[in-house]
Amino acid sequence: MGDxxxxxxxxxxxxxxxxxxHVRNAIDLAxxxxxxxxxxxxxxxxxxxxxxxxxxxxxxxGDFDEVARLREGGPEGLRPLFATFGRALSLIGELEVPxxxxxxGYAMAGGxxxxxACDLALVREDAVLADNHANFGQVPGGGGSQxxxxxxxxxxxxxxxxxxxxxxxxxxxxxxxxxxxASAERFEDELGKLVTTLLAKxxxxxxxxxxxxxxxxxxxxxxxxxxxxxxxxxxxxxxxAGRGIEQFxxxxxxx
Numbered sequence: 365m366g367d368x369x370x371x372x373x374x375x376x377x378x379x380x381x382x383x384x385x386h387v388r389n390a391i392d393l394a395x396x397x398x399x400x401x402x403x404x405x406x407x408x409x410x411x412x413x414x415x416x417x418x419x420x421x422x423x424x425x426g427d428f429d430e431v432a433r434l435r436e437g438g439p440e441g442l443r444p445l446f447a448t449f450g451r452a453l454s455l456i457g458e459l460e461v462p463x464x465x466x467x468x469g470y471a472m473a474g475g476x477x478x479x480x481a482c483d484l485a486l487v488r489e490d491a492v493l494a495d496n497h498a499n500f501g502q503v504p505g506g507g508g509s510q511x512x513x514x515x516x517x518x519x520x521x522x523x524x525x526x527x528x529x530x531x532x533x534x535x536x537x538x539x540x541x542x543x544x545x546a547s548a549e550r551f552e553d554e555l556g557k558l559v560t561t562l563l564a565k566x567x568x569x570x571x572x573x574x575x576x577x578x579x580x581x582x583x584x585x586x587x588x589x590x591x592x593x594x595x596x597x598x599x600x601x602x603x604x605a606g607r608g609i610e611q612f613x614x615x616x617x618x619x
Contacts, residue, residue, distance in 0.1 A: 369398030370418075376411040377559055385419040390427035391474045391506075393434075393445045400452035406459060412562050413459065414555070415482060416466035417475075422491070425473025426505070446505045449474065453481035453507055457578050460571035462562050466555050467491050467533065467542070477506030480515060483574060485542040486558055487533035488551050493541075499528040514581060516540055572599060 370381040380402050382389040389395075406413060417423055426445075434442045456463045465471075465482035471493045479485050479493070487493070495508045503509070504525065513521040516539050524531070536542040546554040562570065572595050580588030 367398060368392070368395040369402050371402055373407070373410070376409060376563060377414065378406060378410045378412070379414045379416065382415070382417040382423055384427075385421075387424070387427060388421040388470055389417040389423040389475070390430075391423060391425060391445075391449060392427040392430040393448065395427075396445060396449040396452055400448055400455065403452055403455040403459065406461070411461055411567055412559050413461055413463045414466050414559065415463065415478065417468070421469035422465070422467045422471040423475030423478060424470045425475050425477075425496070428500075449506050453478060456481045456483070460574070461567065462570055462574065464555075464558065464562075465542075466551075467493070468551065472496050473502075473504075473508075474506045477504065477508045477511065479536075480511040480541065481507060484558070485536070486551070486555055487536050487542040487545045489533045489545045489547050491533040491536075491545075492530050493533070493536055494528060494530040495525050496528040496530070498526060568602075569599075 366383060368382070368384050370383045372379045372381060380399065382395065382399075384390060384392070384395060403413075430445065431442065434445055462483045465479045465485040465487075467479055467485055467487040468491055469488075471479050471487075471491060473494075473496055476493050476495050479487075495504060495512065497504050497508070504512075508525065512525065515521070516524075520539065531539070533542065533545040537545045544554065544558070576588070576592055576595055579591065583591070
């Protein structure tokens with residue numbers, strides 16, 4: 365078997381392909397370890413990371429065969445799978461570059477949780493998404509019980525987790541789970557446009573904005589607002605901010 369997380373570097377863009385097509389990119393320990401390893405080792409030259417699945421599916425979630433095997437070792441035998449996957453998802457928030465989930469086909473259970481951990485999600489309109497753990501007598505194990513309420517609110521999150529109902533890519537945008545959806549015909553073009561837009565921005569600006577937004581969710585509002593003032597004051601003293609102001613003045617002449 366090859367590497368279950370296959371990296372493809374194209375200039376400043378790193379695509380991490382989930383590569384277990386025979387099980388629709390189901391998450392086993394090897395894939396979780398591969399994802400963590402690749403995210404830890406993102407080159408400093410990379411400015412955008414894209415996570416997607418091979419052969420038209422993002423990920424159907426945990427590999428039940430793997431879970432059954434690990435259960436033979438008791439509860440502690442299962443812990444490495446969920447702990448490793450959890451660390452990988454947490455790393456996404458710690459990276460200084462935007463991480464895009466490019467979602468096609470199925471994004472279920474752990475795959476759905478991976479989408480939630482990314483900074484932006486572009487989802488095909490006909491994609492099938494769900495936290496369907498409850499449908500199989502399971503509870504979320506990849507952060508869904510914590511991230512989903514923060515993303516869409518407690519009533520909608522609990523309604524979804526408890527019923528296990530499927531939603532489409534268009535639904536995901538309406539819920540605030542995804543940044544944008546696209547038709548099958550437009551998906552690759554829209555992904556390219558999104559990546560190009562991010563590459564045109566200053567890396568330090570994106571890193572600071574991402575850090576402020578993510579850390580702010582873990583802090584009281586007053587603490588987050590104070591951190592924002594500190595960040596903008598520091599930022600405005602740097603060359604990149606000066607260039608931005610100059611660009612604004614130049615563009616204002618054309619308004």
